[in-house]
Amino acid sequence: MTPDPVKDIVIVGGGSAGWMTAAALANATQGACRITLIESEEIGTVGVGEATIPPVKYFNSRLGIDEATFLKETSGTFKLGIQFIDWHRKGEAYFHPFGQYGAEFDDVPFYQYWIREFVAGRTRDLDNYSMAWAASAAGKFQHPAREKRLIQSTFDYAYHFDATLYARYLRKYAEARGVRRIAGRVTGAAQDSETGFIQSVSMETGETISGDLFIDCTGFFGLLIEKTLKTGFEDWSHWLPCNRAVAVPCKPGGTIDPYTKSTAKKAGWQWRIPLQHRIGNGYVYCSDHLSAEEAEAELLSSIEGEPLAEPRHLRFQTGRRKQFWNANVVAIGLSAGFMEPLESTSLHLIQYGIMRLLAMFPAKDMSPLLRDEYNALTAAEYERIRDFLILHYKATERRDDAFWRYCADMNIPDRLQYKIDHFRTHGMIVSDERELFHNPSWIAVYIGQGVHPERAPALSGLRPSVPVEQRMQQVRKAMNDAVTAMPEHRQFIETYCKSALQ
Numbered sequence: 338m339t340p341d342p343v344k345d346i347v348i349v350g351g352g353s354a355g356w357m358t359a360a361a362l363a364n365a366t367q368g369a370c371r372i373t374l375i376e377s378e379e380i381g382t383v384g385v386g387e388a389t390i391p392p393v394k395y396f397n398s399r400l401g402i403d404e405a406t407f408l409k410e411t412s413g414t415f416k417l418g419i420q421f422i423d424w425h426r427k428g429e430a431y432f433h434p435f436g437q438y439g440a441e442f443d444d445v446p447f448y449q450y451w452i453r454e455f456v457a458g459r460t461r462d463l464d465n466y467s468m469a470w471a472a473s474a475a476g477k478f479q480h481p482a483r484e485k486r487l488i489q490s491t492f493d494y495a496y497h498f499d500a501t502l503y504a505r506y507l508r509k510y511a512e513a514r515g516v517r518r519i520a521g522r523v524t525g526a527a528q529d530s531e532t533g534f535i536q537s538v539s540m541e542t543g544e545t546i547s548g549d550l551f552i553d554c555t556g557f558f559g560l561l562i563e564k565t566l567k568t569g570f571e572d573w574s575h576w577l578p579c580n581r582a583v584a585v586p587c588k589p590g591g592t593i594d595p596y597t598k599s600t601a602k603k604a605g606w607q608w609r610i611p612l613q614h615r616i617g618n619g620y621v622y623c624s625d626h627l628s629a630e631e632a633e634a635e636l637l638s639s640i641e642g643e644p645l646a647e648p649r650h651l652r653f654q655t656g657r658r659k660q661f662w663n664a665n666v667v668a669i670g671l672s673a674g675f676m677e678p679l680e681s682t683s684l685h686l687i688q689y690g691i692m693r694l695l696a697m698f699p700a701k702d703m704s705p706l707l708r709d710e711y712n713a714l715t716a717a718e719y720e721r722i723r724d725f726l727i728l729h730y731k732a733t734e735r736r737d738d739a740f741w742r743y744c745a746d747m748n749i750p751d752r753l754q755y756k757i758d759h760f761r762t763h764g765m766i767v768s769d770e771r772e773l774f775h776n777p778s779w780i781a782v783y784i785g786q787g788v789h790p791e792r793a794p795a796l797s798g799l800r801p802s803v804p805v806e807q808r809m810q811q812v813r814k815a816m817n818d819a820v821t822a823m824p825e826h827r828q829f830i831e832t833y834c835k836s837a838l839q
């Protein structure tokens with residue numbers, strides 16, 4: 338017998354996770370399900386989350402959102418990657434670009450030739466071969482070319498935007514597609530005594546809202562997934578020890594950098610995210626090594642413009658829920674887990690959770706097969722990202738503060754150690770299936786953080802007749818020429834936003 342379809346979906350929470358979920362479900366179910374979102378203005382949202390990675394484009398385009406309109410509505414800017422300052426050693430910087438290095442000139446990947454030259458001592462600076470960095474360093478932007486033979490096709494991009502404005506924009510989108518919004522605080526949940534499924538949630542006002550499928554988007558509260566279902570949490574703070582942040586926006590200057598800056602500090606790191614109307618700044622730190630007062634003072638002394646608000650302090654624990662989908666509750670957003678914002682992966686994980694849920698959309702019986710597959714795939718995604726983040730901390734050569742000594746000495750997951758061993762021994766990048774961060778991301782962080790290969794990948798060395806040096810020079814020249822012809826990032830945004838749909 339075919340089980341009854343899900344007809345009533347209840348989303349609890351109206352931060353980025355709640356409204357992204359509401360918008361995507363409304364778009365996908367096209368009126369077949371009743372969708373209710375409950376949010377409490379009194380509790381509010383986490384209110385940070387401004388940098389993204391390239392897959393965010395697919396989320397917006399799946400919803401049919403016009404890019405220029407989106408940037409205008411969210412005060413958004415373009416992001417070509419992240420510059421990491423003082424992470425390897427104080428006084429050094431490297432760039433993690435979106436897109437590839439160089440341009441392929443035969444069937445050996447460009448980065449393997451670069452490693453050959455690096456091991457031979459003929460080149461040092463990997464950033465020089467990144468189109469994304471060439472444009473970033475010059476403060477320029479235009480969309481990548483579609484024509485694959487052009488150097489302008491070798492970079493990719495994401496966005497910086499105001500997450501509160503994004504949630505507001507998606508609210509308009511979702512409500513226009515029939516999503517019902519209820520304002521107020523959820524205080525309890527009624528469960529089926531046999532299955533444990535949540536039947537309804539109750540509001541402070543006494544009202545109850547019933548549903549077949551509940552999405553927990555209550556942020557760090559984890560109201561349904563944890564407080565009600567007691568799912569459990571896998572703590573990763575021994576690998577990702579930062580557990581606090583203080584954030585403050587400040588006035589912007591004249592130009593807009595098309596990239597995020599991450600500067601390593603005494604007990605963590607500081608972000609700088611340029612939007613159209615302000616710069617987002619924050620210090621992510623470990624409370625074992627720094628007090629909230631010290632972090633705030635350090636942050637305020639190192640921002641470049643006048644603060645636009647009082648500093649906001651946040652607490653978190655890195656890790657993930659033991660199950661993301663439990664009974665008839667799917668946790669999306671901070672309620673599912675958090676790995677700190679170093680590589681801007683949280684909004685991506687929201688998007689990933691929503692897309693997976695749509696691909697495995699359940700009937701009312703909540704097939705355990707679907708649930709288990711969803712949980713397994715999501716756990717694997719979290720773990721791959723976690724290992725990439727740990728690499729940044731582990732591979733530091735800083736020993737100046739206790740925090741960095743802890744990071745350098747900590748034990749790391751076996752799989753990450755295995756990947757590092759491969760790269761160090763023969764320049765090979767071990768890439769797991771479905772890896773979010775592809776080879777250029779790993780090589781950027783390995784080389785940038787001083788994990789240097791002892792040997793070049795063998796194939797690159799079997800081709801002594803390939804004029805690698807000459808090809809590399811041609812690549813650099815092509816990049817410089819391309820960047821010269823690009824518009825300034827600010828100018829590009831202003832013109833582009835004028836083309837937004839009304």
Ligand SMILES: Cc1cc2nc3c(=O)[nH]c(=O)nc-3n(C[C@H](O)[C@H](O)[C@H](O)COP(=O)(O)OP(=O)(O)OC[C@H]3O[C@@H](n4cnc5c(N)ncnc54)[C@H](O)[C@@H]3O)c2cc1C
Binds near residue numbers: 378554555
């Ligand atoms: C310091 C920091 C920096 C970050 N930077 C980035 C970044 O650069 N890029 C990125 O991708 N991500 C970043 N993130 C993560 C990002 O902020 C979140 O993933 C994103 O905002 C989604 O949050 P959320 O919607 O899950 O939770 P929240 O924003 O906390 O929303 C929770 C919602 O649940 C509601 N709620 C809670 N309890 C109840 C209740 N009892 N009844 C009714 N409603 C309730 C609240 O009112 C709110 O509407 C950062 C996070 C932190 C902490």
